[in-house]
Amino acid sequence: MKLVDEVVLKNATETAWSVYRAHHPEVDPWDSRRCPLERHLQRRGEERESDTEELAGFGIAYLQRFFRDEC
Template identity: 55%
Template sequence: MVDDIPLKKAVDTVWSLYRAKHRDIDAADSRRCLMERHLQGRCEARVNEVDELTGFGLAYLDRLPDEC
């Protein structure tokens, strides 16, 4: 079972940082869902440290195309 607390903290942190850097991104942008699913997979693979998940989330979003 995945511990939701580190995942939720990481998703919220990543999304806040990403939106601060990309002010034109809407809060409901589909990239948040994509990133959350990506991090969910990391959690299932036993990566559950908030800092580590945050790094994976930021790296993932940086690799996505500008238009999703």
């Protein structure tokens, strides 16, 4: 198992979270969904070689599913 580059993980998380919140302005910046997002991206990055943009895309898709499943 490889470790995800911390900078790539941080940038991907910030990008995915920013895009998600732009579409859902009612979501607080420190909403509890952020922690599962970080864990999800960490796992995805460990499964395969990913760059910031690819991980951010995985993060956006994850958040869209997470939000839809919560309703």
